[in-house]
Amino acid sequence: MMRLAVNIDHVATVRQARRAREPEPVTAAALAELAGADGITVHLRGDRRHMQDRDLRMLRDVVSTRLNVEMAATDEMMTIASSLKPDQVTLVPEEPGEVTTTGGLDVSANQTAISAAVRRLQDAGIPASLFIDADPDQISLAGPTGATAIEINTGPYADAPASRRAGEIVKIQQAARQARTDGLEVLGGHGLTYVNVGLVAAIPEIVELNIGHSIISRAVLVGLERAVREMIMLVR
Numbered sequence: 001m002m003r004l005a006v007n008i009d010h011v012a013t014v015r016q017a018r019r020a021r022e023p024e025p026v027t028a029a030a031l032a033e034l035a036g037a038d039g040i041t042v043h044l045r046g047d048r049r050h051m052q053d054r055d056l057r058m059l060r061d062v063v064s065t066r067l068n069v070e071m072a073a074t075d076e077m078m079t080i081a082s083s084l085k086p087d088q089v090t091l092v093p094e095e096p097g098e099v100t101t102t103g104g105l106d107v108s109a110n111q112t113a114i115s116a117a118v119r120r121l122q123d124a125g126i127p128a129s130l131f132i133d134a135d136p137d138q139i140s141l142a143g144p145t146g147a148t149a150i151e152i153n154t155g156p157y158a159d160a161p162a163s164r165r166a167g168e169i170v171k172i173q174q175a176a177r178q179a180r181t182d183g184l185e186v187l188g189g190h191g192l193t194y195v196n197v198g199l200v201a202a203i204p205e206i207v208e209l210n211i212g213h214s215i216i217s218r219a220v221l222v223g224l225e226r227a228v229r230e231m232i233m234l235v236r
């Protein structure tokens, strides 16, 4: 059965917008798990735009499914991962000023740095996954880094106009088959929504999807009515 890991970064985005105490990402993680999520994913960015180091420490204590931490392959992040010991680290590219991750890792251009980061994670007993585009050349380089899994970037499929969507899904299907043949566990994520997730969820080689923005966006809307009713009770 397909696993769902819920990315709760945007709970922290709302909190950091006011530098406030709420909403608390740890509570969101517990609620996602109560609803049946198979894992919790967070991205610790170099600029600490949403998740903070203290969030990761608390999540490590509280998450009872699997904690997957996305991070850049930097010395700082590998040091944090080695002491935090999440259940998995997903290495992602990080560009200063980007709104969100804009593409998969360029494994070809960064083979030495990525392999070194994977080795540091392995030495700490942490399996590594690489966030990677559905590109056969990049996929073929994933296994040799020592990574045991890849997360295929579904962003280009999610962003494609209707006329190009079928072509993008074929690329993901082929990438998933290639990675599975190479012995890698295959995950997917980025830009998936309630509307577009079906075709990706139907790919048999993909065992887990990482979804954040769409779930948190929906939570804001389906939860707003109750939140307003509760405040009306207090003010009247």
Ligand code: PXP
Pocket (backbone or CB within 6 Å): 007, 009, 043, 070, 090, 092, 100, 101, 131, 151, 188, 189, 190, 191, 192, 210, 211, 212, 213, 214
């Ligand atoms: N996978 C990776 C590597 C990501 O960087 C992100 C965004 O943080 C996601 C999955 C989740 O993407 P979205 O928020 O669009 O569902």
